[in-house]
Amino acid sequence: MPMTHVSMRAGRPAQFRTAVLKGIHESLHEALGVHPEAFFMTITEHEDANFLANTTFPFKRSPGQLLVQITLTAGRSADDKKRFYEHLVGKLKATLGVDPADVFINIIEVASENWSPGNGLAGRNAVIPAANSPAASAAS
Structure with missing residues (x-):
């Protein structure tokens, strides 16, 4: 469940900005196996x-x-990350014409317990128990 932030100079059209975010997410999914619905x-x-x-x-x-x-x-x-870097710059060049030299990427890695996806739940795989599950009954 990566969290991504892009900084850029003002002035690019909305379509460009949206395509950058989509390209990053697609590369995270295709090159690193990030869940297709995990985009923040x-x-x-x-x-x-x-x-x-x-x-x-x-x-x-x-x-x-x-x-x-x-x-x-x-x-x-390190090989996984290198594959991602290459995938991303290739995708942004192919779809938007962005020069690969213009894509400066920084990955910050954190332990799983440093995530809370909401509802006060801990861990990147935290889920709310289904209403009829044994965990939900025990929590009641």
């Missing part, structure tokens, strides 16, 4: 004065770069 994503647009990101180090990037930060439950291998 935001984009924040910034005026130039509020967006300072190097365009020359360690290689040249455009002012249109995307800063992508994804929080995931820990446990994926």
Whole structure:
């Protein structure tokens, strides 16, 4: 159940922003096996004065770069993450023409107990017991 945030300079159309989020989610699903309904994503647009990101180090990037930060439950291998990075930049290039150099990705891994999907439940796989289940009867 990743949580994704994208920062970018203001001015891109809504269709572009939506396609970026969809591309990220599809890559998370296709390359890392994230559940297809597990999407919790935001984009924040910034005026130039509020967006300072190097365009020359360690290689040249455009002012249109995307800063992508994804929080995931820990446990994926370095190869899994590399596959995701390559999948995502390929998808954004193919669907939106985004230069792969303009996609800066940061993954933050956290332990499962650091998630609460709502209702005060703990753990990324927390579910509310069905009304007729033994767990629901015991909780009553």
